[in-house]
Amino acid sequence: MANPSLLILAGDGIGPEVMAEVKKIIGWFGAKRDIAFDVSEDLVGGCAYDKHGTPLADETMAKAQEVDAVLLGAVGGPKYDKLDFSVKPERGLLRLRKEMDLYANLRPAQCFDALADFSSLKKDVVAGLDIMIVRELTSGVYFGEPRGIFTEGNERVGINTQRYTESEIARVARSAFELAKRRDNKVCSMEKANVMESGVLWREVVQEVHDKEYPDVELSHMYADAGAMQLTRWPKQFDVIVTDNLFGDLLSDLAAMLTGSLGMLPSASLGAPMANGRPKALYEPVHGSAPDIAGQGKANPIACILSFAMALRYSFDLGDEATRVEKAVEKVLADGLRTADLMGPEGGKPVSTSEMGDAVVKALDTSL
Numbered sequence: 001m002a003n004p005s006l007l008i009l010a011g012d013g014i015g016p017e018v019m020a021e022v023k024k025i026i027g028w029f030g031a032k033r034d035i036a037f038d039v040s041e042d043l044v045g046g047c048a049y050d051k052h053g054t055p056l057a058d059e060t061m062a063k064a065q066e067v068d069a070v071l072l073g074a075v076g077g078p079k080y081d082k083l084d085f086s087v088k089p090e091r092g093l094l095r096l097r098k099e100m101d102l103y104a105n106l107r108p109a110q111c112f113d114a115l116a117d118f119s120s121l122k123k124d125v126v127a128g129l130d131i132m133i134v135r136e137l138t139s140g141v142y143f144g145e146p147r148g149i150f151t152e153g154n155e156r157v158g159i160n161t162q163r164y165t166e167s168e169i170a171r172v173a174r175s176a177f178e179l180a181k182r183r184d185n186k187v188c189s190m191e192k193a194n195v196m197e198s199g200v201l202w203r204e205v206v207q208e209v210h211d212k213e214y215p216d217v218e219l220s221h222m223y224a225d226a227g228a229m230q231l232t233r234w235p236k237q238f239d240v241i242v243t244d245n246l247f248g249d250l251l252s253d254l255a256a257m258l259t260g261s262l263g264m265l266p267s268a269s270l271g272a273p274m275a276n277g278r279p280k281a282l283y284e285p286v287h288g289s290a291p292d293i294a295g296q297g298k299a300n301p302i303a304c305i306l307s308f309a310m311a312l313r314y315s316f317d318l319g320d321e322a323t324r325v326e327k328a329v330e331k332v333l334a335d336g337l338r339t340a341d342l343m344g345p346e347g348g349k350p351v352s353t354s355e356m357g358d359a360v361v362k363a364l365d366t367s368l
């Protein structure tokens with residue numbers, strides 16, 4: 001049987017730096033566990049714009065549709081900030097999400113014991129934290145029409161449109177309920193039903209899916225602004241949070257800091273099953289291209305490494321191997337290794353991106 005196929009799109013800024021560490025892990029699986037992948041690589045984001053004049057070439061899009069899973073680093077950077085919206089690096093990523101129909105974005109926020117002291121919140125607030133944010137990824141205000149900057153009278157007006165259909169809400173709600181069944185059986189749905197009609201529909205549809213299909217899962221609803229407050233007050237009250245594209249983007253960056261750093265948070269973007277039974281899937285760290293530290297060997301590769309662990313679990317049914325990677329990360333953190341983002345003002349000597357990656361690879365030998 002052919003090896004499972006992976007398309008690596010490392011992207012811009014720190015994307016290629018953190019992805020280099022994932023490639024070491026893929027190499028380890030081939031050499032030590034006889035789990036080999038057919039890996040191909042291509043361009044997305046600013047680097048694709050530089051070469052092709054578009055942030056995602058049609059050929060790259062076609063490859064992404066064919067492989068078993070896509071691994072993405074990050075896109076964007078100041079060099080591209082002034083480009084027209086239609087060719088901005090971020091549009092390459094949005095196109096992948098939309099055309100692969102990756103509607104459920106799983107963003108787990110887990111606080112490793114070794115980092116519980118490091119969070120900007122008190123230790124007892126974050127120690128043992130394990131929550132899953134499910135963000136709707138293919139609709140909402142990032143995609144709604146009309147959009148643009150128009151002229152009205154003698155001034156400009158910027159427009160984006162929040163739009164959700166019932167079926168878009170129902171399918172991501174199902175993903176959240178299914179995940180909750182395998183966890184602590186609780187879902188909290190977040191929107192702004194007090195001020196947005198799309199929020200009213202969101203709340204109604206999530207409740208309907210619950211009542212008809214998942215009555216045994218505990219469901220609560222919260223306004224997203226209050227949700228942000230509760231996530232910092234007592235995040236352990238949550239198990240699975242389901243929310244829209246924009247709120248999920250914000251709340252997951254916030255949740256990242258509960259774990260210590262944005263450099264720690266992985267994600268899986270999943271769609272419907274393909275002919276081979278695997279879901280359409282793209283795995284990427286939650287963080288961006290971090291231009292402020294790019295090219296300096298300072299980036300934390302753990303979010304990208306844990307995203308590959310999610311690929312092992314959700315695309316390749318290799319849950320034990322995913323746990324092996326997660327335990328290896330846990331071990332290097334317990335051993336005291338820290339990239340610069342995981343160090344406080346008192347300092348210390350951080351390890352580089354590649355030193356962190358090498359340590360995780362070494363820990364894989366004994367992590368299970």
Ligand SMILES: NC(=O)C1=CN([C@@H]2O[C@H](COP(=O)(O)OP(=O)(O)OC[C@H]3O[C@@H](n4cnc5c(N)ncnc54)[C@H](O)[C@@H]3O)[C@@H](O)[C@H]2O)C=CC1
Pocket residue numbers: 014018073074075076077078090093262263264284285286287288289290291292293298299300301303341
């Ligand atoms: N999925 C993606 O490709 C995303 C791309 N972006 C793009 O990235 C560019 C920069 O955006 P920002 O708002 O600065 O967000 P960012 O996530 O790139 O960086 C925010 C802060 O977190 C730090 N940081 C992020 N990842 C880190 C890591 N792995 N290790 C250590 N520190 C890390 C950065 O140094 C920076 O101080 C923009 O062009 C933005 O559009 C932003 C978010 C997601």
Ligand SMILES: CC(C)CC(=O)C(=O)O
Pocket residue numbers: 090093094249286
């Ligand atoms: C298209 C991305 C740059 C938006 C974002 O911040 C994210 O998806 O986390």
Ligand SMILES: [Mg+2]
Pocket residue numbers: 249250253286
């Ligand atoms: Mg974001």
